[in-house]
Amino acid sequence: MTQEWPIFWSFRRCPYAMRARLALKSAGITVALREILLRDKPDAFLAASKDATVPVLELKDGRVIEESLDIMFWALQETGDPAGWLSRWSQRKQDTQAFLDVLDGEFKTDLDRYKYASRYAADTQSAAELSNRHRASGCKFLKRIDTRLSNKSFLNGYSAGLEDYAALPFVRQFWIADMKWFDDQNWPFLQKWLQTFLHSQVFRDVMLKYKPWVPGATPIIF
Numbered sequence: 364m365t366q367e368w369p370i371f372w373s374f375r376r377c378p379y380a381m382r383a384r385l386a387l388k389s390a391g392i393t394v395a396l397r398e399i400l401l402r403d404k405p406d407a408f409l410a411a412s413k414d415a416t417v418p419v420l421e422l423k424d425g426r427v428i429e430e431s432l433d434i435m436f437w438a439l440q441e442t443g444d445p446a447g448w449l450s451r452w453s454q455r456k457q458d459t460q461a462f463l464d465v466l467d468g469e470f471k472t473d474l475d476r477y478k479y480a481s482r483y484a485a486d487t488q489s490a491a492e493l494s495n496r497h498r499a500s501g502c503k504f505l506k507r508i509d510t511r512l513s514n515k516s517f518l519n520g521y522s523a524g525l526e527d528y529a530a531l532p533f534v535r536q537f538w539i540a541d542m543k544w545f546d547d548q549n550w551p552f553l554q555k556w557l558q559t560f561l562h563s564q565v566f567r568d569v570m571l572k573y574k575p576w577v578p579g580a581t582p583i584i585f
């Protein structure tokens with residue numbers, strides 16, 4: 364039987380999967396969403412994904428896209444980027460790429476070590492030190508975002524785009540780690556940007572809860 368929609372393997376709380384879902388929605392691409400549990404990955408998912416990480420997009424022609432940013436680019440380009448997410452990217456590729464590199468590299472490292480320090484440290488005291496050090500380091504990137512947003516409301520300019528939606532799920536995680544502390548920082552533009560996202564319809568749309576996929580399940584049209 365031919366598959367009617369591309370298959371999108373997802374995990375609701377994963378920030379990488381979140382940004383891919385945001386781009387699919389913005390681009391108006393319909394997929395059959397398959398929610399998985401990371402601790403109990405289905406065989407069909409493992410067969411599709413060599414890295415066994417979400418998100419994964421299986422296209423109808425057999426191609427498999429395994430990186431969240433690649434899924435975002437594919438979706439936006441496929442339907443001509445209806446919401447203009449790629450406007451800054453098309454004008455300033457190098458700057459945009461540099462931002463994405465720091466986001467997925469240094470900042471993600473800081474976020475993980477800040478949020479899950481005990482996984483990386485031998486004892487409680489060194490975990491606390493590690494967490495503080497990486498929080499301070501992550502702050503530099505957040506401050507840079509705040510400075511950019513003081514000029515225009517979004518990283519993409521006057522409307523949100525690629526850099527905004529690529530970063531927001533990760534900035535949200537930084538916020539969740541200690542909301543009180545985050546809200547006390549002097550990042551007024553960043554805080555407004557994050558809150559606008561958290562209260563947006565598109566965020567609600569991509570955070571709907573679905574039961575984990577099982578073979579033969581009725582497709583979830585997303």
Ligand SMILES: N[C@@H](CCC(=O)N[C@@H](CS)C(=O)NCC(=O)O)C(=O)O
Pocket residue numbers: 374376377378379380401415416417418429430431432
């Ligand atoms: N580079 C990948 C990273 C994706 C990734 O690391 N996803 C995490 C969940 S947030 C995952 O699937 N981890 C595998 C696991 O925990 O078993 C991307 O951008 O899509």
